[in-house]
Amino acid sequence: MSRQLHLNLFIHGRGHHEAGWRHAGATRQALTDLDYFSALAQRAEQGRFDSVFLADALALGDGAAHVATGALEPITTLAALAQTTRHIGLIATASTTYTEPFNLARQFASLDHITRGRAGWNIVTSWVRGAGPNFGHAHQIEHAERYARAHEFLDVVTGLWDSWADDAIVDDAAGGRFLDPARIRPVAHQGRFHSVAGPLNLPRPPQGWPVLVQAGSSPSGRQFAARHAEAVFTAHLDKASAAAFYAELKGAAAALGRAPAQIVILPGLSAAIGATEAQARALLEELNALTDVSVGLERLSNRFGGHDFSHLDLDQPLSVDDFPDPATVQAAQSRAAVITGLVRRERPTLRQLLHELAGARGHFTFAGTPEQVADVIADWFATGAADGFNLMPPVLPAQLDAFVEHVVPLLQRRGLFRTEYTATTLRGHYGLARPANRFFAARDAA
Amino acid sequence: MSRQLHLNLFIHGRGHHEAGWRHAGATRQALTDLDYFSALAQRAEQGRFDSVFLADALALGDGAAHVATGALEPITTLAALAQTTRHIGLIATASTTYTEPFNLARQFASLDHITRGRAGWNIVTSWVRGAGPNFGHAHQIEHAERYARAHEFLDVVTGLWDSWADDAIVDDAAGGRFLDPARIRPVAHQGRFHSVAGPLNLPRPPQGWPVLVQAGSSPSGRQFAARHAEAVFTAHLDKASAAAFYAELKGAAAALGRAPAQIVILPGLSAAIGATEAQARALLEELNALTDVSVGLERLSNRFGGHDFSHLDLDQPLSVDDFPDPATVQAAQSRAAVITGLVRRERPTLRQLLHELAGARGHFTFAGTPEQVADVIADWFATGAADGFNLMPPVLPAQLDAFVEHVVPLLQRRGLFRTEYTATTLRGHYGLARPANRFFAARDAA
Ligand SMILES: Cc1cc2nc3c(=O)[nH]c(=O)nc-3n(C[C@H](O)[C@H](O)[C@H](O)COP(=O)(O)O)c2cc1C
Ligand SMILES: Cc1cc2nc3c(=O)[nH]c(=O)nc-3n(C[C@H](O)[C@H](O)[C@H](O)COP(=O)(O)O)c2cc1C
Numbered sequence: 001m002s003r004q005l006h007l008n009l010f011i012h013g014r015g016h017h018e019a020g021w022r023h024a025g026a027t028r029q030a031l032t033d034l035d036y037f038s039a040l041a042q043r044a045e046q047g048r049f050d051s052v053f054l055a056d057a058l059a060l061g062d063g064a065a066h067v068a069t070g071a072l073e074p075i076t077t078l079a080a081l082a083q084t085t086r087h088i089g090l091i092a093t094a095s096t097t098y099t100e101p102f103n104l105a106r107q108f109a110s111l112d113h114i115t116r117g118r119a120g121w122n123i124v125t126s127w128v129r130g131a132g133p134n135f136g137h138a139h140q141i142e143h144a145e146r147y148a149r150a151h152e153f154l155d156v157v158t159g160l161w162d163s164w165a166d167d168a169i170v171d172d173a174a175g176g177r178f179l180d181p182a183r184i185r186p187v188a189h190q191g192r193f194h195s196v197a198g199p200l201n202l203p204r205p206p207q208g209w210p211v212l213v214q215a216g217s218s219p220s221g222r223q224f225a226a227r228h229a230e231a232v233f234t235a236h237l238d239k240a241s242a243a244a245f246y247a248e249l250k251g252a253a254a255a256l257g258r259a260p261a262q263i264v265i266l267p268g269l270s271a272a273i274g275a276t277e278a279q280a281r282a283l284l285e286e287l288n289a290l291t292d293v294s295v296g297l298e299r300l301s302n303r304f305g306g307h308d309f310s311h312l313d314l315d316q317p318l319s320v321d322d323f324p325d326p327a328t329v330q331a332a333q334s335r336a337a338v339i340t341g342l343v344r345r346e347r348p349t350l351r352q353l354l355h356e357l358a359g360a361r362g363h364f365t366f367a368g369t370p371e372q373v374a375d376v377i378a379d380w381f382a383t384g385a386a387d388g389f390n391l392m393p394p395v396l397p398a399q400l401d402a403f404v405e406h407v408v409p410l411l412q413r414r415g416l417f418r419t420e421y422t423a424t425t426l427r428g429h430y431g432l433a434r435p436a437n438r439f440f441a442a443r444d445a446a
Numbered sequence: 447m448s449r450q451l452h453l454n455l456f457i458h459g460r461g462h463h464e465a466g467w468r469h470a471g472a473t474r475q476a477l478t479d480l481d482y483f484s485a486l487a488q489r490a491e492q493g494r495f496d497s498v499f500l501a502d503a504l505a506l507g508d509g510a511a512h513v514a515t516g517a518l519e520p521i522t523t524l525a526a527l528a529q530t531t532r533h534i535g536l537i538a539t540a541s542t543t544y545t546e547p548f549n550l551a552r553q554f555a556s557l558d559h560i561t562r563g564r565a566g567w568n569i570v571t572s573w574v575r576g577a578g579p580n581f582g583h584a585h586q587i588e589h590a591e592r593y594a595r596a597h598e599f600l601d602v603v604t605g606l607w608d609s610w611a612d613d614a615i616v617d618d619a620a621g622g623r624f625l626d627p628a629r630i631r632p633v634a635h636q637g638r639f640h641s642v643a644g645p646l647n648l649p650r651p652p653q654g655w656p657v658l659v660q661a662g663s664s665p666s667g668r669q670f671a672a673r674h675a676e677a678v679f680t681a682h683l684d685k686a687s688a689a690a691f692y693a694e695l696k697g698a699a700a701a702l703g704r705a706p707a708q709i710v711i712l713p714g715l716s717a718a719i720g721a722t723e724a725q726a727r728a729l730l731e732e733l734n735a736l737t738d739v740s741v742g743l744e745r746l747s748n749r750f751g752g753h754d755f756s757h758l759d760l761d762q763p764l765s766v767d768d769f770p771d772p773a774t775v776q777a778a779q780s781r782a783a784v785i786t787g788l789v790r791r792e793r794p795t796l797r798q799l800l801h802e803l804a805g806a807r808g809h810f811t812f813a814g815t816p817e818q819v820a821d822v823i824a825d826w827f828a829t830g831a832a833d834g835f836n837l838m839p840p841v842l843p844a845q846l847d848a849f850v851e852h853v854v855p856l857l858q859r860r861g862l863f864r865t866e867y868t869a870t871t872l873r874g875h876y877g878l879a880r881p882a883n884r885f886f887a888a889r890d891a892a
Contacts (some may be wrong), residue, residue: 007648030615032559034528058548060647065625070615070648073556079522082480083529099549102580112518113478114526122448133643169476173468176738179511190864197579202507202516203478227602264503347856364642 005381005416006093006388006430007408007411008266009044009052010233010399011037013068016270017394018299018358019290021068029073038084039398047404048418050429051089051120052235053213053390059130062302069089075107082115089426090122091213091231096153097146098135100124101194105160112205117425120211120231123224125268126152127332129302143330147220151192154228158438159187161209163199180322185439204273208275208435211426217245217334221288224251230432231264233365233390235335237356242267242364243385264430267385268363270392273402280367287394288355296354299361303336305329314351316379318343336364360392370406377407378416451827451862452834452876453854454537454712455485455490455498455846459514462716463840464745464797464804466737467514471696471844475476477517486843493850494864496536496875497566499659499679499836500524505576506747508740518751520756523555528561537566537659537677542599543761544572544581544593547640551606563871566657566677567672573595573778589776593666600636600658600674604631604799607655609645611886631885654881657872663691663780663878676878677710678834681781681809682787683802688713689831690812710876713831714809716838717819719848726813731838734801742800743796749782753773760797762788781808806838816852822864823853 002356013031029036041052048058062070074092081090085297092111111232114117141149148262167182172178187198214229225232226249236242245267250260272281272287297310307324311314321342326336339362342348348356359365366376379387393399411417421430436442459477460467476481487498499519508516509800520538527536538557541552558565571592578586587595611629618624633644660667660675671678672695682688696706718733720726743756753770766789772782785808788794794802805811812822826832839845857863869875882888 019622021624022622026618026619028617030617037530049824059643059649060456060630060645060773063890065627066622066628068617068624070610072559072648076553076556076560076821078524080529083484098546100544100546100581100593103545104547106519107522113518114480116523130643133641135546136641164516171472171474171476171514173472175469176465176512176736178467178514179509179516184506184510197505197576199506201503202518215873290622327859373767 002415004156004418005377005411006266007047008388008390009049010268010390010392011040011052011054011396012392013396015394015395015399016360017287018067018295019287019445020371020395023287025395027397031068034072034077034080037072037077038081041081041085041088043397043400043404045085045088047143047408048421049088050388051091051426053091054093054122054442055122056093056183057131058093058095058126058166059129059134061128061129061296063292069185072172077113079114082111082118082289087421087424089118089120089123089211089429090115090225092209093124095120095124095131096124096150097132097141097315101153101156102160102196105200108204109161109200109205109212112207112210113202114425117206117427118378119205119207120213121152122213122215123154123228123235132362140330141401143218143333146215149193150224152193156187156189156191156194156196159189160198160200160208160286161204162437163187164204165226165437166204167377167443169203179234183440188251189221198295204437205436207425207427211430211432216226216375218250221334221375222249222252225249225263227257229263231430234265234337235266235361236267237338237362237364239380239385241338242343242380243383245287246385254440262432266388267380267391268360269377269389270360270363270365270394271403271407272367272369272394272397273373273399273406274367275369277368277372279344282367284359284394291355293356298356298358300354301442303331303339305331309350316347317347317349318353319347321410322342332381338362361396363392365394370410372409373407374433376402377411378414381416448861450864451491451823452710452712453495453863453888454744454834454836455486455495456714457486457498457836457842458518458558458827458838459842461845462806462838463733464741466511466841467586467735468736469841471597471841473843475515476890480523480526483518483523484527484879485845486846487527487531487534489843489850490847491531491534493854494867496535496834497537498527499537500539501568501629502539502541502570503574503577504541504572505574505580505847507574508744509738512738512741514763518745521557524565525557525560528557528564531865532882533870535564535566535657535875536561537657539568539569539570541570541572541577542578542596543587544657547599547602548606548642550646551646554656555607555646556646558656559648563652563873565651565653566659566872568659568661568679569596569600569674570661575752575787586776589664590666593670595607599625601737602637602640602642602721603634603636604655605635606642606644606646607650608883608885609633611883612638612650613889617788644750650883653873654883657876657878666708667780668695668698669707671695672702675881677712677876678814680711680713681711681784681807681812685810685826685831687784687787688826694830708878710833710878712825712834712836714806714838715835716840717845717849717853718809718811718840719816719819719852720813721815723814723818726815728744730805730811730813730840737801737804739800740799742804746800746803749778749785751774755796758796759793763793763795764799766790784808789886805840809838811840816848816856819853820856820860823857823879827862
């Protein structure tokens, strides 16, 4: 079988476009209604997607008054979706900066058991500024320290998952032996940020570890991904940028001795799909006309660590001098760099930039027919820009429905995408190996 | 309608008896298999129980090699059960000592939304000694400090739930207004143990707050319960002890201005049910014969903060001088006191004591026919020892099945217990009021 494409559905509010929630194609269900998420996941499963994904922020988002916000917590949501889906992978975001590694290791192990091996963890350091003050810190924790914590945190969590051999449970009711104590051990971690005795208090996850997903794209973020990530979400406004990222990250992983196929790269794609190209474009224009400038300005400001852009003329071309240096930004450095790159290349007006970002917050947006969307996907996939896509429909559920109905069959006909699930775990869907246990070799069959 | 009994199913391993997992009536399913928990919850729902409950310990339990252990994490488990049950309340244990209040407030709010108002939180301070070292502490945090933290923690969490008015979401797609910012506010908590800015990042739970359940019975635990708890789990070896606890706690709540009906007291009941009394007794004896003395000794030791009992003769009568003073115990003080009380009254041998505790770890155990079990329930309920029971079947699922099939119909026939659900939320099942929002008065209908 030829190399296969991967598709992840990024579920976000009532759609990824900032004004998607106002559109007629958006649900009217509450964002606290599990049935809404359940229907989306089931639709993605009908489309044979590898996974669905929920992002997360540890503070009420920016522009909250004017965008659909206030959604359910990802881990609890995905545990519930475990019961309403059968095949699709379920990826929850959780923070290495503001959680306890023992609690997080348990909840993901539990989710992996509950889903019988369909769980993934999107490892984030939490870029939103409001998070720190919700967790006892006067300010946001700095970018470099967040990544230092993330490395140690991951080491603890994977150690806890490995603290049980896969065969630790004997379950010998007649003999009265439930566990083999020799197949469970402490982790005895004493580090700069955490000290954790272990062992974990439940068995190793079915997948060994849930799939490790990552989405940081700054230099520190890429280093982290090259070392640890098995699937990578990434935001690019054009193919050239995605291809450069792809080559660099695969190279960096290979330099660390990793097989390039074991790190699946999934750029974001926000496709506005219409029966004709004109209809697709009209949809995007309709959505842009529904945006609120104040929301766009607040979001842009937060991307640049609170920098104020409101004094700038909305209809004058921007220059990079209007922006702080991305390297000094303590929030999401890579996204800030994507934005200044665009400004340097295209010199949009502030209004144009806000519309561009309204589409999918700095991810690639595209308006076209199902054929045109399939062409873009096939092109990026074939020419070293992507192993698949993180689909970010501008309006939910309407634009997911359009993708599943009209684009997926085209991809299947071209032999790029599965027509049935062939694996039972998320690792299986993505073609990822099950991690060896660092503490316990598998026992030979006796 | 006359005063109604409440029933909670305490799901624990393959049954509450220490050797229950070895019995033919116990499931052979893994404790990581959600279907097992799902079937138990559905069975309890057929029996019209108010709720099911999962306990939790933040370290691998004592005697792990010889008891069925290593179960799923409660919050994720109950989120999954939300989809496989329709009416029954779902109570998860979570710790005020070793979690972040913002994370916990979110997950319970999320669970309450996912279940449409069926969530409860068993608030514990985590008595097991191994927990501290899994969370960066050299030792267990001391009893008094744990309760000081618990009070502050609860204040933060309930504040976060109240940080959104019930009507904060406007959802005006045409007008472009999603939230009313005047109906959301920070909590700005700065305390001894926590500082949390708020607001929470999702809407107030459907129940206002999930039902607050508590199970600490030491003097500090009772104080906490009198002030905050809406349902109370408690362990007593006999009715006199339960009745004294009941009177004291209702009195303490009343002294704080609370209505006694708003604190529902549920002592543990581990009923071994047989077609005849002899059969029921034989079941208990069979289970006791399957216990392992080393497990009982280790558990007893842990109840007394690590005190060593292994030098004592198994078949000599015990004296209270063989035990440390319960007031000095940093683990579960109340349970230690229950045990020394029994020793003082009955002077059992060590082996007899271990068997007594093997039944349900210090809760009331009873062997009898369905009629006899129903009599005990009706008696405790009518004479001021209980508002209902925390049912702890010695063997699961067999002894739950027996209870639902044979005891529930008797209670229904006596008019003590519902034959259909009459409410849709856990508060509704327990007859508890929805808490007012401390920050926002309900708005008058315009
Ligand atoms: C598709 C995608 C999803 C993301 N989801 C989250 C998220 O849910 N929570 C979060 O804090 N950050 C999220 N991020 C941001 C990154 O994880 C990262 O924290 C951020 O980019 C800052 O790191 P950097 O400076 O290395 O880019 C996401 C990024 C991408 C591309
Ligand atoms: C039915 C019941 C269930 C309990 N479940 C838990 C639990 O899941 N986790 C826990 O740490 N403690 C649990 N406890 C213990 C109490 O919450 C409390 O922490 C312990 O009794 C120590 O407090 P005390 O000294 O006030 O009694 C439970 C107690 C009872 C009676």
